[in-house]
Every structure is written in structure tokens, then in C-alpha cells.
Amino acid sequence: MSSGKIYMIPIPIAENAIQASIPMEVQKQTTELRYFIVENIKTARRYLRQIDKNFPIDDSTFFILDKRTPPEKFQKYLEVVLDGNNCGVMSEAGCPGVADPGAQIVKLAQEKNIQVIPLVGPSSILLALMASGFDGQQFTFHGYAPYDKKELKSFLNRIASQTKFGTQIFMDTPYRNQKLLDACLENLNDNDLLCVALNINGSDEMIKTQTVKNWKKNHFQFKEKQPAMFLIGR
Amino acid sequence: MSSGKIYMIPIPIAENAIQASIPMEVQKQTTELRYFIVENIKTARRYLRQIDKNFPIDDSTFFILDKRTPPEKFQKYLEVVLDGNNCGVMSEAGCPGVADPGAQIVKLAQEKNIQVIPLVGPSSILLALMASGFDGQQFTFHGYAPYDKKELKSFLNRIASQTKFGTQIFMDTPYRNQKLLDACLENLNDNDLLCVALNINGSDEMIKTQTVKNWKKNHFQFKEKQPAMFLIGR
Numbered sequence: 001m002s003s004g005k006i007y008m009i010p011i012p013i014a015e016n017a018i019q020a021s022i023p024m025e026v027q028k029q030t031t032e033l034r035y036f037i038v039e040n041i042k043t044a045r046r047y048l049r050q051i052d053k054n055f056p057i058d059d060s061t062f063f064i065l066d067k068r069t070p071p072e073k074f075q076k077y078l079e080v081v082l083d084g085n086n087c088g089v090m091s092e093a094g095c096p097g098v099a100d101p102g103a104q105i106v107k108l109a110q111e112k113n114i115q116v117i118p119l120v121g122p123s124s125i126l127l128a129l130m131a132s133g134f135d136g137q138q139f140t141f142h143g144y145a146p147y148d149k150k151e152l153k154s155f156l157n158r159i160a161s162q163t164k165f166g167t168q169i170f171m172d173t174p175y176r177n178q179k180l181l182d183a184c185l186e187n188l189n190d191n192d193l194l195c196v197a198l199n200i201n202g203s204d205e206m207i208k209t210q211t212v213k214n215w216k217k218n219h220f221q222f223k224e225k226q227p228a229m230f231l232i233g234r
Numbered sequence: 235m236s237s238g239k240i241y242m243i244p245i246p247i248a249e250n251a252i253q254a255s256i257p258m259e260v261q262k263q264t265t266e267l268r269y270f271i272v273e274n275i276k277t278a279r280r281y282l283r284q285i286d287k288n289f290p291i292d293d294s295t296f297f298i299l300d301k302r303t304p305p306e307k308f309q310k311y312l313e314v315v316l317d318g319n320n321c322g323v324m325s326e327a328g329c330p331g332v333a334d335p336g337a338q339i340v341k342l343a344q345e346k347n348i349q350v351i352p353l354v355g356p357s358s359i360l361l362a363l364m365a366s367g368f369d370g371q372q373f374t375f376h377g378y379a380p381y382d383k384k385e386l387k388s389f390l391n392r393i394a395s396q397t398k399f400g401t402q403i404f405m406d407t408p409y410r411n412q413k414l415l416d417a418c419l420e421n422l423n424d425n426d427l428l429c430v431a432l433n434i435n436g437s438d439e440m441i442k443t444q445t446v447k448n449w450k451k452n453h454f455q456f457k458e459k460q461p462a463m464f465l466i467g468r
Contacts, residue, residue: 025253118360
């Protein structure tokens with residue numbers, strides 16, 4: 001029997017954004033699957049019911065993939081694929097494998113010559129970059145900014161000096177966004193350009209690029225739980 | 235009168251991939267526009283007719299945005315937006331502003347406090363990363379690899395030593411892909427992992443991660459004009 005395929009399935013990053021962020025054909029390909037490797041079973045099931053209210057949840061198999069999943073489990077998940085079944089990988093929001101779990105299972109799949117098919121959907125990194133006005137010919141995504149205040153300061157100083165090599169993109173968990181913005185305003189130069197992209201794809205999306213001086217003037221305050229991307233560029 | 239908005243509109247990166255790569259709502263938002271800033275008028279018009287065969291091309295205005303467009307023209311394009319008209323920005327394929335023209339006009343729009351809305355669509359950079367199995371928590375896109383043989387060698391050696399800081403992504407124009415792959419196989423270590431992502435979203439998509447040693451064994455040959463992304467990672 002020939003091996004199945006792995007589908008990397010993006011999930012909307014905002015409420016009520018399915019038709020605005022997931023192509024029809026991707027929704028169809030998703031509902032044809034019966035095996036899923038998912039970051040969160042509850043959100044995965046909810047999403048499947050949203051795109052097909054008759055989706056046969058009870059006839060489907062869900063494997064868990066999060067930070068605590070021991071790597072030896074991946075081997076077991078992939079046996080299902082090697083047995084000929086197609087399998088979808090879904091994170092909680094956005095593109096699996098990018099700033100989200102999923103890469104390790106794909107790495108193993110690649111080693112086993114399983115075909116991996118990436119489906120189109122929303123990435124807050126790319127969407128923020130597109131709307132920032134910054135250099136999109138070269139860019140670096142740094143993931144989460146350091147938590148420690150001193151390390152954060154040196155991180156910000158270092159990446160601000162590298163904008164000539166491309167746009168510098170980073171983030172933090174939503175409840176630390178205000179602290180991260182404050183650290184940017186404290187450590188960057190007044191003329192540095194900073195973009196904050198907030199609630200991308202949401203009804204209250206805000207993507208704003210301005211100098212640090214102007215961010216200071218505006219006294220911008222995050223509301224609770226707003227996901228955001230930060231970009232420094234030129 | 236209040237200002238219009240700029241919509242950053244992604245275009246399919248493969249033939250016959252509209253429903254697989256452009257969300258319905260994005261198609262709808264696109265056909266509601268009558269002003270466009272485009273990299274190539276012919277492909278832009280063709281795309282608009284593909285998503286709406288009755289699209290009023292003759293009642294629409296197209297501004298050119300390519301490498302030769304003098305920046306002073308951008309100012310003029312944005313006057314239409316400041317006058318209250320929404321305007322779409324489209325490159326030839328993929329996401330405008332990312333490895334494609336568009337960023338400069340967005341930069342100016344941000345300076346003028348025009349709202350810029352990024353729409354969801356295909357990015358070969360992100361799709362390649364999702365399917366590579368490489369670290370997606372941190373990555374750098376370098377754009378085009380250097381043309382000069384000596385510079386290319388030192389570029390490859392440098393980025394191969396930086397995979398601990400994240401996945402290294404680069405590309406070249408399709409007709410130089412074979413030369414770039416050969417340079418990778420010549421300059422990287424046998425155990426380095428190289429991913430080549432070919433014809434993403436196309437019917438003959440191939441995304442393969444393997445060691446340099448295995449790439450050498452397989453004697454992989456590009457066909458003509460196949461767009462590709464190259465990734466080095468771990």
C-alpha cells in the first residue's frame with residue numbers, strides 16, 4: 001500500500017474570518033480528512049464543525065501535538081500515514097509549523113519520504129510584513145522576544161542595528177505586549193521606525209508604522225488579550 | 235471626505251490555483267475595487283477576469299508599480315486614495331510587498347496615515363517553510379542569492395553556520411536554480427539538511443528535505459522555468 005500524505009492546514013487567526021482567510025478548496029481538502037494531528041482537540045473539532053456542520057467528528061481520529069508531546073509519539077502518529085491514510089496537521093491558529101508546533105512531525109515525515117503538502121492560509125508574520133511598508137525582500141522572524149529585562153534591552157538594540165539586512169519581526173504573548181512596546185520605546189532611537197500589527201484579520205485590526213517618537217506621543221495602550229506582531233524596519 | 239484604504243492583494247503562485255489559494259472573501263473584496271496599483275497590467279486584468287468574468291476592466295484605473303517606477307509617481311497614486319477611493323496593490327504572483335514590489339507604496343501610505351489592509355493568500359516563503367520540517371520559530375528570508383560565484387560560496391557558508399538561529403531561506407530566478415543547487419551541493423557539508431520547494435501550489439509541487447549527501451546521490455535536475463525556494467535548516 002502506498003503512503004498517505006501530510007496536509008499542513010492553516011486555521012483562522014481572528015473570529016469570524018473563515019471566508020476571509022481560508023480558501024474554499026482548502027476547506028474542502030480539510031473536511032475530506034479523517035486523521036488529524038492537532039495542537040488542541042477542542043479548537044480543532046470546533047473548526048471542523050464550522051467549515052462543515054455535518055463533519056463526522058466521531059469517525060475521525062485526533063492525535064495531540066503540543067510542547068509536551070514526547071517525540072516518540074510522532075513515530076506512532078506517522079504509522080497511520082505510512083499505512084495509507086492522509087493526515088492533517090493543525091495548530092490553534094495560523095500556519096502549523098510556523099511560530100507554532102508542527103515542524104518536528106514534518107521533519108520526521110520528510111525523513112520517511114512522506115509527501116507534505118502546505119495549504120494556503122493566514123500567517124500573522126506575513127500579513128504584518130505586507131502592511132508594514134518595510135523591506136519585504138529580506139526579513140528575519142525572531143519568534144518570542146526575551147523575557148528578562150536586560151536581555152530584552154540587548155535584543156532590541158541588536159536587531160535595531162540590523163535593519164539594513166532586512167526587516168526584524170518579533171512577538172510576545174498578548175499579556176506582555178504593553179511591556180514589550182514600553183521596552184521598544186525606552187530602548188530604540190526616536191527616529192527608528194516601529195510597526196505594531198494588532199488583531200490581524202479581525203474587525204478591529206490595526207497595523208501602524210510610525211517613528212518611536214510618534215509612538216511615544218500617542219501613548220498607545222493595548223487592550224487585554226490582543227495578539228500582536230512587532231516589526232522594526234526601514 | 236475621509237481617505238480610502240489600501241488593500242494588499244495576493245495573487246495565485248500556480249496555474250489553476252485560485253480556489254486553492256485565494257479565500258472567497260478576498261476575491262469578493264478584490265472585485266469591489268476600481269483602482270489598482272499593479273506590477274503588470276496584463277496579468278492583473280487577466281486575474282480580475284478570472285475571478286469575475288464580468289469585471290468592469292474599462293471602468294477601472296491601473297497604475298504601474300515596478301522596479302522602474304520613479305518614487306515621485308507613488309505620491310500621485312496615493313492622491314486617489316486620499317480622495318476617498320479604496321485601492322488594491324497586486325504583484326505578478328504571491329503577496330505584494332514580500333519578495334515583490336509594493337513595500338515602498340505602503341511605506342508612503344503609512345506616513346500619510348492611510349489604512350493598509352493585508353489580505354490572505356499564498357506566499358511561497360511561508361508554504362515552503364511549513365512543509366520543510368525546519369524550525370519555524372525563527373527564520374530569515376535572504377531574498378535572491380548572490381550571482382557572483384565567489385560571493386555565492388561565502389553566502390552559503392555563512393548562512394549554513396547560522397541554522398542555530400533559525401531556518402535560512404533564499405531563492406534565485408528560475409533559470410538559475412540548477413546553478414544554485416549545484417553551488418549548494420558543492421559548498422555545504424554532506425550532513426547539512428537542504429530543502430528545495432518547487433512549483434508550490436502547482437499540480438507538480440515537490441517539497442523535499444534531505445541531506446546534501448542524498449541530494450548528490452539523486453542527481454536532481456530542474457526543468458526549465460520552475461520557481462523554487464531553497465531552505466537550509468535543522
